[in-house]
Amino acid sequence: MHRKKRVNRMSLYFDNAATTVHKPSVVAKRVAEVLSADSFGNPSRGAHLYSLRAYQVxxxxREAIKKLFHATEGYEVxxxxxxxxxxxxxxxGIIRPGDHVITTSWEHNSVLRPLYQLEQAGAQLDFVTSETSTGCLNYQEFEEKVRPETKVVVCNHASNVTGNVLDLERVKAFCKKYDLLLVLDxxxxxxxxxxxxGDEEIAAVCFTGHKSLYGPQGTGGVCVRKDIVVEPVLTxxxxxxxxxxxxxxxxxxLLEAGTANVPGIAGLGAAVQWGLENPAPAQEIVGxxxxxxxxxxxxxxxxxDMNQQRVNVFSLNIADADSALVSDLLWEDYEIATRSGYHCAPLMHEALGTAARGTVRFSFSRFTTQEEIDQVVQALSEVAGRK
Structure with a gap:
């Protein structure tokens, strides 16, 4: 592929699966308020008003997150x-030596690497594989891999490579059948x-604030069922x-040792509240x-799989070109920001047959427009047509 002279056009951001950069204005405003008001201290570290204000934030x-996830009184954030x-x-905190864990080929390294560490310490792992053609999970393997010592099932709710969405009801039914703890990314x-x-079938959901919750980077957490026995990793x-x-x-x-990120949590709270008050439009239309x-x-x-429920994450390749080259051309010549490579999900690329070159990933936000899609397609058409 030959380089093309850069054209003068507004940059487009399509790396929202990594971090959303377009945030509601209330998020920055709320973070700035907490940082600049000279009024917010350390939550739960004093009885004075500065501490109480921070605690309230x-x-x-916490309550906004519970509302968003329809969490019952049986959960804590x-x-x-x-x-x-x-x-x-x-x-x-929950997996011990001798415990058996079932997970999937969809997982991000934020799941895989902790599990590999636990495997080194004596835990046992099994992976549900994916179809090469669609990246869909081979769900029958859950039943094939369950053992008497199986304790935990860990699943990515949606692949950050393909955008495929987990059949959550099927996995929940499996976990209920065998009395297993389901942890959802x-x-x-x-x-x-x-x-x-609401049905309390999920042991814990782990979330981040900086993607489609539209909160600040450096925020996130877990909504965990209170009856789960968790040993603290950080004390x-x-x-x-x-x-x-x-x-x-x-x-x-138990899971919040040390000082909380009060400005970030305040921004996350503003983002979640904004989302609750402004439901997202039908994002699948853009996809x-x-x-x-x-x-x-x-x-x-x-x-x-483009025929089932999905999130707006799309991985592609052009002919036999390396994904890094395509992504670089899109940025240098068209100022279109994408993500190339393996997206921290190596098993997914092995399943798809893209381990040698990765993929170019486009991921949209609720603010992505069809006009922006048209610009991207035009750029892809030109890149694909180069010799």
Whole structure:
């Protein structure tokens, strides 16, 4: 592919599966308020008004998250600085040597690497594989892999490579049948799909604030069922039981050692409240339009199941070109921001047959327009036509 002289056009951002950059204005405003008001101290670290104001910010956000996920009184929300920390805390807190874990080829390294560490410590792992043609899970393998010592099932709610969405009801029924703990990574679905914890079948959902919740980077957490026994991975100050040699066992303190990110949590709370008050439009309309336009182009391979429920994450390749080259051309010549490579999901690429070159990933937000899609398709058409 030959380089083309850069054209003068506005840059377009299509890396929302990594981080959304277009945030509601209330998010920055709320973060700035907390940082600049000279009024917010350390939550749960004092009885004075500065501490109480901060505590109120954290608790209001906690309640907004519970409302978003339709969480019953049987759940508690603990804040972390992203989904990776939340997953590490949950997985390392509940899985012990000898426990058997079933997970999938969809998983991000924020699940895989903690599980590999646990495997080294004596846990046992099995992976449900995916179809090469669509990336869909081979769901019958859940039944094939269950054992008497199986304790936990860990699943990505939606693949950050293909955009395929988990058949959650089927997996929940499987876990209920065998009395297994279901841990769900909702990094790609929180704020996009309805997350309903009302039946209390899910042990924990781990979320991040900076993707489709439209909150600040460095925010996230876990909504965990209170009856789950979790050993704390991080221990430290809780502001209350200073003479105890161990971390308090109660949620959320069990998972919230140290000082909370009050400005970030305030911004996350503003984002979640904004989302609750402004339901997202039918985002699949933009995704369907993108796929329809892609079908007009030659030499484009798109990965995933386009006929089932999905999130707006699309991975593709152009002919036999390396994904990094295509992504670089899109940015340098068209100022279109995409993500190339493996997206921290190596098993998914092995399943799709893209382990050698990765994929170019386009991921949309609720603010993506059809006009922007048209610009992207035009750019892809030109890149695909180069010799």
């Amino acid at each position: 954290v608790e209001e956000t 603990a804040f972390t600085n992203n989904a990776t920390v939340a997953l590490n805390e949950v997985l390392k 909702i990094s790609q679905t929180a704020g996009v799909l309805s997350i309903d914890l 430290g100050g809780d502001g209350m039981r200073s003479f105890s040699k161990t971390q308090p066992k109660e949620f959320p303190t 369907r339009y993108f796929i329809k336009r892609l079908q007009e182009l030659p030499n484009i391979s798109v990965y995933g």
